[in-house]
Amino acid sequence: MNKCKNIIILTIFVMSIAMLSALHQVTNLVESVRYDYDTGLYTAYFGYYNPNSVAVNIPLGDNNKFVSHSEYDYLLPTVFNPGRHVNTSVVTWPGDGALVWKLRTPGGTPAGYATATAAMSIPFHDDDEDGVINNDDEYPQDPDRAYIVYTPAENQWGTIAFEDLWPDKGDYDMNDMVLDYNFQVVLNASNQIKDINASFKLRAVGAARNNGFAIEFPFPQSNIGIFSGQVDGEEYDMTLSQAGSRAVLRIIQNTADLGIVTGNGIFWNTQMSEPKYPHKDISFIMTLSTPIALAALPYGAPFNPFILVNGEAGKEVHLPNMPPTANANPAYFGTGDDTTDLESERYYKTVNNLPWAIHIPISWTYPIERAFITHGYLAFKPWAESSGVSYPGWYNLSPADQVDLGYIYTK
Ligand SMILES: [Ca+2]
Ligand SMILES: [Ca+2]
Ligand SMILES: [Ca+2]
Ligand SMILES: [Ca+2]
Structure with a gap:
């Protein structure tokens, strides 16, 4: 018995040495x-x-x-x-x-x-x-580096939130994927982008579908020299690919891949009656081989983020007024409630200009499961219908008469 124990201890000791030496x-x-x-x-x-x-x-x-x-x-x-x-x-x-x-x-x-x-x-x-x-x-x-541009600001989080029932409005609860983000774009002395570093907090997955999350960047994949991604402090395999002349970074393959299980009426951080789970910390660092002028880009941080509905490669949901990638399946455009029209550069809006994704410069308190965003945030609809002219602060929890907390996830 003792001998056996000694062998086990010796084995553990040898394994420890092997691990240490690596x-x-x-x-x-x-x-x-x-x-x-x-x-x-x-x-x-x-x-x-x-x-x-x-x-x-x-x-x-x-x-x-x-x-x-x-x-x-x-x-x-x-x-x-x-x-x-x-x-x-x-x-x-x-x-x-x-x-x-x-x-x-x-x-x-x-x-x-x-x-x-x-x-x-x-x-x-x-x-x-x-x-x-x-x-x-x-x-x-x-x-090679001189300045850092933070989006939305240094030590501040913004939110990107998605509705995955596109091209239908569906339950319009805008919580099917909710991510906070902070981008750090590093410029050289000539205001050219050298690095794009980003941190995210995946806060909610109010979706029965198993969605992916990606970002399109306005430069080719071949210009990305160094890249690495992490989830909760561990290396995570994020895939880079090319769509037309632009790079696409698939940050979340699908939410199940992160151990997030939803379904049977139970969702992740969108129901007041269910436990609240810690958010997932997601980050990446990217260095460009050839720096490119910030001013020459068609869009800056957070660039062109989108979800891939149910992981389906061509079924992309982007922010309003942001184009689909070259890999999107055009068969969905103009169907259901969507009025996307590539020719007139109209993207991801209903006939009344309501979007399927929103981008907010603060860490946003999102709606509960299956509550219309328009019921929780009463100024959202006039804001969207006015193309952002009326109620620019619609996403705040004040003034109280523009918010119905009964429809908002305040846990
Ligand atoms: Ca310097
Ligand atoms: Ca210097
Ligand atoms: Ca939804
Ligand atoms: Ca939902």
Whole structure:
């Protein structure tokens, strides 16, 4: 019995060694250093890249510390999630010597320390010589990057919500897929897009159908140099493809793929009587091989998002006034309640201009299952019918007389 136990322990020990030796070193880096003229203090932004598919724990101490500045050690991460993470430590210091962060992954290859050094940046110098002075440059050490444009704004979420019964209005509850988003578009000194990074929170799936979610970008797939996607901190296989001259990124293959089960009258985060599940964190990073001028694009962030109804490749539902991709099946256009007409560039609206998808610059409180959006948000219909002229703030929970909370998911 004891021998058997020893063998098991030995096996586990050998497996642990094998797993450890397969670990790659987590690398740390300085994203930027800023100088504040008012306070005379410097602020360093650190990040890291964990190339492993698992999170790596590195406690503070010899393997994870600032050299000669241990007073800031508490700001360092100790859990390193897979993938690239930016601005994970923000340290403001008086410039009494460089901040040097040393990091060693136990058992990681290559062995030894990874080092990230934040030197005092002279604010009006242009260290990377990209034409943007250090203090205006979000990436003062990177000549390929200078600015970040956030949509809807830094540290703010917007919402995209879909109705999947298109081309019919159906129950028009606009909660069949609800995602919050924040886009970070990184520009070089010439205002050309270098990276497109995005974060999403999948908040609701009020659909019996198993829908997919994708975004079309106004440039070809061949211009995407680096790409990776994640769901809940794990690598997730998002597929890139080409539709006509544009790239399509399938972010969610289908909602069942994310472990979301609906049906038999039960939906995901749209019924007040059912449990509320934590949202799914979804993100991607994309780097373009050849930067393209932001001003030359037909549309910017959040670009051209759409759902694929029941995962059907050609059955796309886009925001109003946004075109279908070249892969959409035109047989649906102009059927049911839809009045899409490609020739006159009229897309995804009813005859009264009601849409099947909406884009809102805040994290929106959406309707409950099978409640018409027009019943929950009384100003929605006149807003849509006026093509956005009347009631531009229709999506807010105030004033109270424009909202019926009995039809809204407030859980
Ligand atoms: Ca610069
Ligand atoms: Ca730069
Ligand atoms: Ca619906
Ligand atoms: Ca629904």
